[in-house]
Amino acid sequence: MTVPAPVSHLARAREDNVGRGIVLMLLAYALFACTDTSVKWLGLAGIPAMQLAFMRFGVHLALSTGPMVTSSDHSGWTAPRAQALAMLGRGALLLVSTTTNFLALKYLDLTMVAAIMFSSPILVSALSVPLLGERVGPWRWGAILLGFVGVLIVVRPWSAEFHWAAILSLTAATALALFSIMTRRMAGVAAPRTMQLYVGLVGTVVLAPIALLVWDSPQTSLDWALLFAIGCFAWAGHHFFGQAHGYAEASVLMPFSYSFLIYLAISGYLVFGTVPDAMTVTGAAVIAAAGLLIWWRERVNRRG
Numbered sequence: 001m002t003v004p005a006p007v008s009h010l011a012r013a014r015e016d017n018v019g020r021g022i023v024l025m026l027l028a029y030a031l032f033a034c035t036d037t038s039v040k041w042l043g044l045a046g047i048p049a050m051q052l053a054f055m056r057f058g059v060h061l062a063l064s065t066g067p068m069v070t071s072s073d074h075s076g077w078t079a080p081r082a083q084a085l086a087m088l089g090r091g092a093l094l095l096v097s098t099t100t101n102f103l104a105l106k107y108l109d110l111t112m113v114a115a116i117m118f119s120s121p122i123l124v125s126a127l128s129v130p131l132l133g134e135r136v137g138p139w140r141w142g143a144i145l146l147g148f149v150g151v152l153i154v155v156r157p158w159s160a161e162f163h164w165a166a167i168l169s170l171t172a173a174t175a176l177a178l179f180s181i182m183t184r185r186m187a188g189v190a191a192p193r194t195m196q197l198y199v200g201l202v203g204t205v206v207l208a209p210i211a212l213l214v215w216d217s218p219q220t221s222l223d224w225a226l227l228f229a230i231g232c233f234a235w236a237g238h239h240f241f242g243q244a245h246g247y248a249e250a251s252v253l254m255p256f257s258y259s260f261l262i263y264l265a266i267s268g269y270l271v272f273g274t275v276p277d278a279m280t281v282t283g284a285a286v287i288a289a290a291g292l293l294i295w296w297r298e299r300v301n302r303r304g
Helices: 009-044 049-070 081-105 110-117 120-132 138-155 165-186 192-214 221-247 250-272 278-303
Strands: none
Touching: 009 049, 009 081, 009 110, 009 221, 009 250, 049 081, 049 192, 049 221, 081 110, 081 165, 081 192, 110 138, 110 165, 110 250, 110 278, 120 138, 120 165, 120 278, 138 165, 138 278, 250 278
């Protein structure tokens, strides 16, 4: 009879941290799903997408500046002045991604939008070659091509079912990929709090005059609540997303990001009564497989 080796306190602590990271990752994507579901609900109620985007960034800015105003410790807000222009550009990319995504949500099913948006990690791998000088081997190139095949299956440009709003989702995914690359380049240079502040500032300032021109007040108390909630959902999602990466490595957390597809499939059915068709499910599965293949190769390369 063999006696199991004792588990050290350090190993248990690491396991607990990984578990917390996974839970926070699942919570973050649940909040992102709440954001998109609320945006689609309000869009169908006639609220302009630019107004919704303004509220998303305006509430984000208010929640980001609150700790800076109320706290005497400003150590987490540092950033080199040389990075100011880069952070403004990073904020502009998220602005483009958010507005095009919100516009697309009015016309497309939630699951279709989510599937197209999950081509963003695949685009990051493709764009990392010219923009970051990274070396991509045949396995990752194969996964990138597989991901684009999945996008074609979802979008169906050859079919009469093709909707022009799919181009907006592809634009959102591309802008999000560039945003991710800039975030990777600035990691360790600018404080995360400062980057969050710039994101809210750029979106709020740019969208404020547009929102005033198109403003349409909600008709019900629920719609008013959701109008403010979209910013809270998005801010909290980013907050928990960042905390999750403090507990576990990105290579461990990445597969759990696909919970977003499940969340939106459920909310699409419960709230709007929509069920994704076979082509959307197939394309989403292909995109997910491509993303997981890229994740697997990165883990293999790190171990090597």
